[in-house]
Amino acid sequence: MKESIIKSSVVDKSKLKRGGKTAIGLVYSLFRLIILLSIGFIIMYPLFYMIVTSFQSKYAFLNSTRVWIPSDTAIVKNYKVAIDCLDYGKALLSTLKNEISSALLQVVSCAVAAYGFARFNFRGKKPMIFILFLTILVPDMILIIPRMVNFSHLDFLGIFGLINKLTGIDLRLNVLNTSWTFWLPALFGVGLRSGILIYIYMQFFRGLPRELEEAAWVDGAGPIKTFLAIAVPSSGVAILTVTVFSLIWHWNDSLLCGIYLTNDFPLAMTLKDIETTIGIKYNMLVNYTNPEAMAYLMAGCVLFVMPMLIVYIILQRWFIESIDRVGITG
Amino acid sequence: MKGVKKLRGIEQLKNHYGHMFTLPWLIGIIIFFIIPLIQSVWYSFAKISVVENGIETKFIGIDNYKQILEADPNYTKWLSSGITSFFYTLPLIILVSMVLAMLLNQKFVGRLFFRALYFLPVIIASGVVMTLIFQTTSSDMGSMGVSDTYTSNMFSVNDIIGWLQVDGKVAEYVILVINKIFDLVWQSGIQTVLFLAGLQSIPSSLYEASKVEGATKWEEFWFITFPMLSQVTLLVAVFTMVEIMTNTRSTIISNIYKMMSSGVYDETSAMIWFYFLVGGGLMALVLFLYNRFLMKRWE
Numbered sequence: 001m002k003e004s005i006i007k008s009s010v011v012d013k014s015k016l017k018r019g020g021k022t023a024i025g026l027v028y029s030l031f032r033l034i035i036l037l038s039i040g041f042i043i044m045y046p047l048f049y050m051i052v053t054s055f056q057s058k059y060a061f062l063n064s065t066r067v068w069i070p071s072d073t074a075i076v077k078n079y080k081v082a083i084d085c086l087d088y089g090k091a092l093l094s095t096l097k098n099e100i101s102s103a104l105l106q107v108v109s110c111a112v113a114a115y116g117f118a119r120f121n122f123r124g125k126k127p128m129i130f131i132l133f134l135t136i137l138v139p140d141m142i143l144i145i146p147r148m149v150n151f152s153h154l155d156f157l158g159i160f161g162l163i164n165k166l167t168g169i170d171l172r173l174n175v176l177n178t179s180w181t182f183w184l185p186a187l188f189g190v191g192l193r194s195g196i197l198i199y200i201y202m203q204f205f206r207g208l209p210r211e212l213e214e215a216a217w218v219d220g221a222g223p224i225k226t227f228l229a230i231a232v233p234s235s236g237v238a239i240l241t242v243t244v245f246s247l248i249w250h251w252n253d254s255l256l257c258g259i260y261l262t263n264d265f266p267l268a269m270t271l272k273d274i275e276t277t278i279g280i281k282y283n284m285l286v287n288y289t290n291p292e293a294m295a296y297l298m299a300g301c302v303l304f305v306m307p308m309l310i311v312y313i314i315l316q317r318w319f320i321e322s323i324d325r326v327g328i329t330g
Numbered sequence: 331m332k333g334v335k336k337l338r339g340i341e342q343l344k345n346h347y348g349h350m351f352t353l354p355w356l357i358g359i360i361i362f363f364i365i366p367l368i369q370s371v372w373y374s375f376a377k378i379s380v381v382e383n384g385i386e387t388k389f390i391g392i393d394n395y396k397q398i399l400e401a402d403p404n405y406t407k408w409l410s411s412g413i414t415s416f417f418y419t420l421p422l423i424i425l426v427s428m429v430l431a432m433l434l435n436q437k438f439v440g441r442l443f444f445r446a447l448y449f450l451p452v453i454i455a456s457g458v459v460m461t462l463i464f465q466t467t468s469s470d471m472g473s474m475g476v477s478d479t480y481t482s483n484m485f486s487v488n489d490i491i492g493w494l495q496v497d498g499k500v501a502e503y504v505i506l507v508i509n510k511i512f513d514l515v516w517q518s519g520i521q522t523v524l525f526l527a528g529l530q531s532i533p534s535s536l537y538e539a540s541k542v543e544g545a546t547k548w549e550e551f552w553f554i555t556f557p558m559l560s561q562v563t564l565l566v567a568v569f570t571m572v573e574i575m576t577n578t579r580s581t582i583i584s585n586i587y588k589m590m591s592s593g594v595y596d597e598t599s600a601m602i603w604f605y606f607l608v609g610g611g612l613m614a615l616v617l618f619l620y621n622r623f624l625m626k627r628w629e
Contacts, residue, residue: 046512112354125348135363136568137568137613139606142370146365223350255578258591259590309453
């Protein structure tokens with residue numbers, strides 16, 4: 001009801017504005033359009049540059065009019081080389097196995113923790129919230145080395161270590177270079193940038209009306225059922241926002257996998273090393289004087305960006321709406 | 331009376347479930363956050379040698395810190411460049427993203443298109459691609475460069491600065507800013523999203539009231555929009571500061587990461603801890619100033 005009133009008043013206002021278009025208003029909207037377009041250009045330029053460069057052949061630099069429309073193209077060859085250098089199939093599989101799976105795991109585990117924080121008052125909540133904000137502030141760089149060391153002797157709170165000391169049986173597994181290094185933190189809701197994800201969920205759950213959940217509670221539904229049947233179905237927007245962020249951050253992560261894995265790298269990692277790979281496999285130096293190598297490099301970038309770009313194009317309508325409604329800023 | 335007691339019992343029972351929901355997270359936090367955090371402090375005060383299965387640590391006091399600050403010629407250089415970029419990037423990103431969000435919040439034809447376009451950096455602004463594009467385009471490229479030469483050619487900044495006869499230091503800063511425009515716009519994606527969400531949550535009745543009172547656009551911004559965004563600005567500031575400090579493309583982080591990958595664990599731990607203590611101090615300073623001078627004004 002309230003919303004509809006606000007909406008109608010907004011519509012009225014815009015109608016009024018459109019009705020009373022003055023010269024100043026016209027100049028202003030023209031000015032705005034110019035600014036919007038030029039910033040749009042700034043945003044699109046690297047993308048255009050990437051795509052155009054990825055099309056060029058090695059003779060491209062002989063032609064100076066080539067900046068926007070590639071004249072000498074060698075698309076198929078460039079992309080073949082880039083796929084080869086990125087080890088695309090294998091790397092994509094590794095990304096799916098390590099990164100995307102843990103991104104989706106985080107969507108679930110963070111929701112559970114955030115629901116606990118948002119809906120219940122329990123002992124020790126305040127210090128836990130403090131630690132939650134600490135996880136947002138403390139960067140992964142600090143934790144990455146100790147985590148790596150711990151992953152080489154996986155131990156839950158020193159229990160296995162104690163067993164080892166008492167009986168001599170070493171139960172501590174070396175999970176380095178396996179997907180568990182990504183899955184385990186994600187499973188507990190402390191994976192890549194989980195603090196921010198929990199924060200987004202928390203703000204959203206706080207904004208949900210309590211009445212429905214209370215009604216379910218009175219009707220005898222337990223907390224888990226209330227969470228699954230009432231809270232989760234009504235938080236589609238929050239889930240979408242968190243899923244998109246989680247997917248993007250995991251897709252782009254090259255920091256963790258560079259330390260935790262020693263072979264079978266995900267896509268972000270093979271792209272990071274693509275300059276060296278091109279150098280070794282095709283015996284050329286990657287810099288601007290070599291249009292061929294630049295084309296391979298940019299083709300690699302396009303191949304890396306494309307999957308996420310497609311996901312974004314499909315989801316963008318809902319995603320942009322959801323960001324408005326999710327109330328991150330609380 | 332009885333009913334109240336019963337309700338309290340339910341509340342207590344309910345609150346017990348809070349533990350249930352947060353228990354997995356708590357276990358995870360202890361194993362994957364608190365313990366590694368303590369270990370990391372320990373590593374920065376230790377000599378680490380890699381042995382057959384794992385590592386061996388030996389306490390050596392503050393030698394690592396002494397080493398990086400006195401003996402290592404590079405670290406202080408990286409540190410100062412990191413701090414400088416902190417100071418000029420933070421206000422600029424906040425400014426750029428606030429202006430972009432305010433533009434996108436207005437009503438005009440094609441707004442949805444521009445929104446979708448402006449959120450694009452959030453999707454592809456990954457460290458890896460950015461490094462590849464901006465490295466190869468800005469530092470080596472001639473007329474095609476994105477970041478440096480491209481913008482200065484486009485706006486012929488040097489000419490304008492020479493013509494206005496501004497002070498050399500100011501001119502340097504202006505050129506730096508303009509050269510960083512690409513970088514900045516590409517870095518302020520999420521911040522724009524946050525500001526936009528904040529703008530949407532300001533009730534339109536406030537603006538209507540101010541219109542009745544005859545407020546100018548500037549007054550509207552300064553007395554309604556800006557104060558109403560104070561919480562969001564704080565959130566954006568914190569987020570941006572963390573992003574700047576952990577930006578994998580910054581000199582200090584990329585160099586430390588290189589050392590880490592090559593197996594130097596003790597010195598790098600000291601390097602990161604020192605860097606983030608300095609960074610944390612800066613963050614605290616910024617937040618203090620923000621509270622002191624802006625939040626107070628609105629109360």
